[in-house]
Amino acid sequence: MITLVLGGTRSGKSGYAEHLLPADAPVRYLATAARRPGDAEWDARLDAHRARRPPAWETVESPDVPALVRAGGGPLLVDDLATWLTGVLDDTGAWDSPTAPPAVAERVAALVDAVAAAPGRVVLVSAEVGLGVVPATRSGRVFRDELGALNAALAAVADEVVLLVAGLTLRLK
Numbered sequence: 001m002i003t004l005v006l007g008g009t010r011s012g013k014s015g016y017a018e019h020l021l022p023a024d025a026p027v028r029y030l031a032t033a034a035r036r037p038g039d040a041e042w043d044a045r046l047d048a049h050r051a052r053r054p055p056a057w058e059t060v061e062s063p064d065v066p067a068l069v070r071a072g073g074g075p076l077l078v079d080d081l082a083t084w085l086t087g088v089l090d091d092t093g094a095w096d097s098p099t100a101p102p103a104v105a106e107r108v109a110a111l112v113d114a115v116a117a118a119p120g121r122v123v124l125v126s127a128e129v130g131l132g133v134v135p136a137t138r139s140g141r142v143f144r145d146e147l148g149a150l151n152a153a154l155a156a157v158a159d160e161v162v163l164l165v166a167g168l169t170l171r172l173k
Contacts, residue, residue: 001016002124003020003161004158004161005126006151006161006163006172007128007163007165008129008164011166014079015057017124024054025075027056027074027076027077028068029058030068031049031050031060032083065078070119071117072125076118076121077122079125085146088104088108091103092107094142100142108146109150112153116157124158125150128151129144129147145152
């Protein structure tokens with residue numbers, strides 16, 4: 001079963017996703033956020049996420065989300081895909097390109113294909129950023145547009161999609 005959990009900043013999406021999986025059984029928790037040298041506030045956020053994970057869970061830090069989804073091996077929680085996509089946009093030079101490079105679509109398609117063929121339980125967490133104003137910068141618009149497309153593609157292959165707003169859950173699919 002594939003569940004996509006969407007929500008805005010501090011909406012409760014990560015906590016909700018974590019509660020979908022057993023606390024007393026092995027779960028692979030794929031953390032897509034990397035530490036940033038010298039950013040104590042960011043480190044504190046990552047540490048808070050790690051501290052609330054059950055001891056039976058294994059934390060994996062890797063940008064190769066498709067490979068880990070394909071690997072199976074028990075329940076997998078991926079948190080979060082907005083951070084993963086930011087890395088993809090960085091890696092492909094999308095911020096400075098007049099249009100998103102083809103490599104962005106290729107990596108997104110690889111992830112969607114892996115999720116669609118996932119051999120086990122997968123819970124995906126992603127930000128919903130398309131409900132607000134149009135970003136004032138090109139990079140903001142690129143991110144919003146590419147994340148919206150990624151979320152839509154994942155929602156199409158997911159068995160269940162939920163949206164969290166102000167800590168409340170709305171079942172979309």
